[in-house]
Amino acid sequence: MSPLLSVVDVGKRFRGLVAVDRVSFTVQPGEIFAVIGPNGAGKTTLFNMIAGVLAPNEGTISFRGERIEGRTPDAVCRLGVARTFQIVRPFPGLSVEDNVMIGALLHRTDMAAARRYAREVLATLDLFDKRDFRASTLTLPDRKRLELARALATDPKLLLLDEVMAGLRPTETDRMVEILRGVNRDMGVTILLIEHVMRAVMALAGHMLVLHHGAPIAKGAPQDVVRDPKVITSYLGQETI
Amino acid sequence: MISLWRDMNRRGQVTVALAFVLLLFAPVAATRYVLSVLTLILYFVYVGQAWNLMMGYAGQLSLGHALYVGLGGYVSAALWVHFGIGPWLGVFPAVGIAAAFGAAIGWLGFRFGIEGVYFALLTIAFAEFTRIGFDHIGFVGGAGGLFIPYEQSRLGEWWNLRGSQLFFYYLAFCLAVLAVLLTALLARSRLGYQWLAIREDETAARALGIDVFWAKMKAVLISSSMTAIGGVFYAFYYNSLFPAQLFDMSRSIELILGPIVGGLGTVFGPVVGAFILTPVGELLISLTEKAGINAPGAKAIFFGLILMTIIYLVPTGVWPWLSQRLGFTRRRS
Ligand SMILES: Nc1ncnc2c1ncn2[C@@H]1O[C@H](COP(=O)(O)OP(=O)(O)OP(=O)(O)O)[C@@H](O)[C@H]1O
Ligand SMILES: [Mg+2]
Numbered sequence: 001m002s003p004l005l006s007v008v009d010v011g012k013r014f015r016g017l018v019a020v021d022r023v024s025f026t027v028q029p030g031e032i033f034a035v036i037g038p039n040g041a042g043k044t045t046l047f048n049m050i051a052g053v054l055a056p057n058e059g060t061i062s063f064r065g066e067r068i069e070g071r072t073p074d075a076v077c078r079l080g081v082a083r084t085f086q087i088v089r090p091f092p093g094l095s096v097e098d099n100v101m102i103g104a105l106l107h108r109t110d111m112a113a114a115r116r117y118a119r120e121v122l123a124t125l126d127l128f129d130k131r132d133f134r135a136s137t138l139t140l141p142d143r144k145r146l147e148l149a150r151a152l153a154t155d156p157k158l159l160l161l162d163e164v165m166a167g168l169r170p171t172e173t174d175r176m177v178e179i180l181r182g183v184n185r186d187m188g189v190t191i192l193l194i195e196h197v198m199r200a201v202m203a204l205a206g207h208m209l210v211l212h213h214g215a216p217i218a219k220g221a222p223q224d225v226v227r228d229p230k231v232i233t234s235y236l237g238q239e240t241i
Numbered sequence: 242m243i244s245l246w247r248d249m250n251r252r253g254q255v256t257v258a259l260a261f262v263l264l265l266f267a268p269v270a271a272t273r274y275v276l277s278v279l280t281l282i283l284y285f286v287y288v289g290q291a292w293n294l295m296m297g298y299a300g301q302l303s304l305g306h307a308l309y310v311g312l313g314g315y316v317s318a319a320l321w322v323h324f325g326i327g328p329w330l331g332v333f334p335a336v337g338i339a340a341a342f343g344a345a346i347g348w349l350g351f352r353f354g355i356e357g358v359y360f361a362l363l364t365i366a367f368a369e370f371t372r373i374g375f376d377h378i379g380f381v382g383g384a385g386g387l388f389i390p391y392e393q394s395r396l397g398e399w400w401n402l403r404g405s406q407l408f409f410y411y412l413a414f415c416l417a418v419l420a421v422l423l424t425a426l427l428a429r430s431r432l433g434y435q436w437l438a439i440r441e442d443e444t445a446a447r448a449l450g451i452d453v454f455w456a457k458m459k460a461v462l463i464s465s466s467m468t469a470i471g472g473v474f475y476a477f478y479y480n481s482l483f484p485a486q487l488f489d490m491s492r493s494i495e496l497i498l499g500p501i502v503g504g505l506g507t508v509f510g511p512v513v514g515a516f517i518l519t520p521v522g523e524l525l526i527s528l529t530e531k532a533g534i535n536a537p538g539a540k541a542i543f544f545g546l547i548l549m550t551i552i553y554l555v556p557t558g559v560w561p562w563l564s565q566r567l568g569f570t571r572r573r574s
Contacts, residue, residue, distance in 0.1 A: 051448065073447040073448050074447045074448075074449075074450050074451055074453065077447075077448060077449060078450045082448075082449075083448055085444075085448070089444065090442075090445070091437065091438055091441035091442055092441060092442075093441055094437055094441060098434070098437070101434060102434050102435070102449055103449050105431050105434055105435075106449060106450040106451075109431060111429065111430075111431070151449075154449055154450055
């Protein structure tokens with residue numbers, strides 16, 4: 001099977017600082033792939049290059065065989081790559097439903113159909129009852145869900161999730177894991193996620209990549225990666241497993 | 242449009258219908274003066290709505306909309322005065338030229354990331370340059386002004402906008418109604434939602450696949466075109482055009498106060514705003530005249546105080562507050 005996303009030797013420097021250093025990996029259609037690493041490892045920068053926010057200094061990024069590095073964020077999204085932001089950015093003055101409606105309108109021209117779909121997505125994410133709330137009045141967990149709902153409404157083939165579990169309580173995390181499983185299994189959406197919450201990563205990911213100072217230090221199945229001494233010293237420490 | 246109607250409850254629908262009917266039959270009872278004030282109100286509803294599309298919905302602050310009024314007015318008036326081309330035809334080049342200016346401003350601003358107040362400065366600069374330019378274009382009378390001559394024989398040629406006060410009232414009425422309908426339509430369209438997204442958060446809008454540049458360009462193009470039609474109306478209603486008067490920044494400000502007071506990004510905000518501010522302005526003129534206060538700016542000071550009070554009391558605009566207080570909107574289910 002040809003990969004859905006392939007990142008080859010991608011690098012990004014901010015002036016002198018090497019934020020991402022020759023990173024390569026592939027994501028297969030239908031899988032859940034996790035990127036982990038300590039703060040400042042370059043995870044978000046990597047996402048921003050895939051999503052078209054930043055152009056890499058070197059390397060290539062292909063989505064469904066098509067080169068996408070250096071394209072604009074909206075063009076990448078229209079191809080089928082949706083993303084959430086680490087620091088959530090819902091449209092604060094709009095209702096929850098209208099937030100999702102905007103996503104649903106990307107590939108829909110019929111307003112009624114878009115609204116129906118937006119509500120469907122809201123129901124999937126337990127936000128249906130709050131659809132008339134202004135987004136600015138939501139709690140952080142709800143905002144995270146809204147962010148996900150909005151991205152999902154654009155009918156992505158690949159979903160980039162930047163720490164959607166951060167700040168959630170354990171029960172909320174479990175629910176989110178369940179939701180993401182459903183999204184992956186039932187909607188057929190491939191997921192690439194950045195996550196610090198190892199419990200969620202272990203429960204979801206089929207493959208993972210560990211970044212440290214921008215460089216990939218381990219890659220593979222989660223069970224193997226977390227036993228890797230390099231990963232334990234640089235990131236996981238003793239506490240996690 | 243239909244959804245605008247459906248989203249209102251019985252009360253809201255009755256109120257809107259009542260207002261429509263009242264305005265439709267206002268000339269039966271209104272004196273000539275009242276009719277002229279109503280005409281002015283409806284004109285401000287129209288141009289306010291045009292500005293509201295750009296600022297209230299797409300979030301792009303223009304402080305130079307007088308530019309489009311002026312261009313629309315000058316182009317149509319010049320075509321009529323010099324070539325005898327009537328305004329129904331002249332409106333097309335008028336709109337075309339205003340839209341071209343809008344496109345230039347939009348392209349400069351949006352292509353090079355000039356945003357917020359800097360974009361507003363750009364719009365002011367264009368209006369000011371154009372004013373100075375028109376001061377020196379002899380063809381349209383320069384600073385001395387351009388006049389549409391009064392011709393007894395043409396009186397009643399409504400097809401050339403040579404009508405009576407009554408005619409202009411109904412023309413303004415049609416323009417205002419059409420502007421409200423267009424806003425309602427756009428607000429519920431795909432483009433309308435893209436505008437809202439951009440207004441709220443451009444980065445997030447982009448991440449959802451919205452071509453921000455084009456959506457903003459469409460906002461400027463639609464808004465400038467609409468405003469230019471208001472300019473054509475202005476030219477043939479007042480029959481005299483001076484660059485210093487038409488393109489002045491105070492004109493741009495005057496036109497945006499209605500939507501701000503009434504409620505930005507709402508369909509009826511600019512309507513309510515114009516119906517509050519224009520009569521207040523007219524009232525102040527006659528009051529200060531009666532009281533014999535002819536200190537320059539006296540009217541402006543009172544007007545400013547009233548404005549401040551309203552904005553202090555209802556910061557998001559009168560219409561959202563009003564429609565909630567009177568229970569006009571229906572909770573969507
Ligand atoms: N726009 C930027 N300009 C300059 N430096 C940046 C920029 N964005 C990120 N950096 C730097 O690049 C490095 C990687 O940052 P990045 O945000 O990708 O890390 P991260 O792995 O997402 O961290 P976290 O877990 O805290 O979210 C950091 O040192 C950061 O300070
Ligand atoms: Mg990050």
